[in-house]
Amino acid sequence: MSNSISLTRYLVEQQRTKGRITPELRLLLEVVARACKRISISVNKGALGDILGSADSENVQGEVQKKLDVIANEVLIEANEWGGHLAAMASEEMDTIYVVPNRFPQGEYLLMFDPLDGSSNIDVNVSIGTIFSVLKKQNDRTDAIEPVSEQDFLQPGNQQVAAGYCVYGPQTTLVLTVGDGVAMFTLDREQGSWMLTADQVRIPEDTKEFAINMSNMRHWDAPVRRYIDECLAGKEGPRGKDFNMRWIASMVADVHRIMTRGGVFMYPWDKREPDKPGKLRLMYEANPMGWLVEQAGGAATNGRQRILDVEPTKLHQRVSVILGSRNEVERVTQYHLEAD
Ligand code: AHG
Ligand code: MN
Ligand code: MN
Numbered sequence: 001m002s003n004s005i006s007l008t009r010y011l012v013e014q015q016r017t018k019g020r021i022t023p024e025l026r027l028l029l030e031v032v033a034r035a036c037k038r039i040s041i042s043v044n045k046g047a048l049g050d051i052l053g054s055a056d057s058e059n060v061q062g063e064v065q066k067k068l069d070v071i072a073n074e075v076l077i078e079a080n081e082w083g084g085h086l087a088a089m090a091s092e093e094m095d096t097i098y099v100v101p102n103r104f105p106q107g108e109y110l111l112m113f114d115p116l117d118g119s120s121n122i123d124v125n126v127s128i129g130t131i132f133s134v135l136k137k138q139n140d141r142t143d144a145i146e147p148v149s150e151q152d153f154l155q156p157g158n159q160q161v162a163a164g165y166c167v168y169g170p171q172t173t174l175v176l177t178v179g180d181g182v183a184m185f186t187l188d189r190e191q192g193s194w195m196l197t198a199d200q201v202r203i204p205e206d207t208k209e210f211a212i213n214m215s216n217m218r219h220w221d222a223p224v225r226r227y228i229d230e231c232l233a234g235k236e237g238p239r240g241k242d243f244n245m246r247w248i249a250s251m252v253a254d255v256h257r258i259m260t261r262g263g264v265f266m267y268p269w270d271k272r273e274p275d276k277p278g279k280l281r282l283m284y285e286a287n288p289m290g291w292l293v294e295q296a297g298g299a300a301t302n303g304r305q306r307i308l309d310v311e312p313t314k315l316h317q318r319v320s321v322i323l324g325s326r327n328e329v330e331r332v333t334q335y336h337l338e339a340d
């Protein structure tokens with residue numbers, strides 16, 4: 001396709017023509033995209049590449065790490081530490097932040113990532129992904145000893161300057177926003193380049209498809225139970241239409257379906273661990289996905305407020321997630337507010 005636009009050209013236009021991003025942020029996003037390409041090569045090897053199965057280690061979340069969790073984390077660290085655009089990184093797979101070593105130039109951006117999302121699907125050959133979020137280091141620290149700390153990362157999602165995910169599925173697709181809508185780039189493996197295959201993506205405001213782990217039903221709060229019961233009642237019920245259900249257990253794959261054809265995704269609070277607001281992590285799952293969904297005309301709340309307005313207090317804090325087609329998210333949120 002002669003008018004095919006590569007990721008590089010898209011980012012140069014965002015920098016030069018639209019003035020939305022700096023050269024350093026453009027470079028950072030190119031590096032992250034290259035790291036995702038490398039991760040996709042490992043993913044595609046499967047059993048041929050000794051990347052399946054458990055790494056026999058546990059992460060800060062208390063999850064047993066898969067080999068690919070660790071591999072993907074290392075790829076992202078190594079790709080990003082020496083480029084000069086980052087001050088530090090944070091990952092689902094690391095207890096504390098990773099400050100760019102003094103031997104490398106430090107930048108002004110902070111990168112957070114879930115290096116491998118949907119780990120329970122790695123060994124069964126179902127789509128998985130990488131999620132990332134970029135913030136700017138806000139306060140210029142004076143103390144030279146600690147140039148950057150976890151505190152710098154604790155910014156609400158509305159401060160993100162870039163967010164995206166890469167889904168390793170039948171196609172390898174990078175989905176990105178820098179605040180100018182959502183663009184999708186499909187990896188052309190013959191050339192090794194990311195090619196623009198969708199721009200200004202829009203999520204339909206209505207849907208007949210919900211995504212939730214139904215096995216947790218008995219643990220849900222009343223508003224979630226009310227919403228799902230109404231969906232299950234179909235056209236004879238109060239919604240007057242039949243619904244379909246999908247649950248891939250890879251947030252990246254479920255969100256990509258919603259970005260492509262609409263739907264509502266929910267991982268709500270449940271009473272098994274009442275002090276935990278939910279399973280998903282705010283900084284590197286809910287915030288990047290929340291911004292992408294909003295940039296595509298959808299909505300993302302924790303049941304009571306916009307996810308991007310949640311003020312973080314801990315790096316790995318969890319949050320209840322309801323995101324996707326705007327009218328459905330607003331309905332579920334309304335049910336929560338009515339119940340309060
Ligand atoms: P991760 O593999 O990065 O730990 O994330 C898994 C998350 C998310 O991708 C998915 O939506 C959810 O866990 C699935 O949870 P259940 O296995 O409880 O359905
Ligand atoms: Mn995990
Ligand atoms: Mn995840």
Ligand code: MN
Binds near residue numbers: 117118
């Ligand atoms: Mn993960």
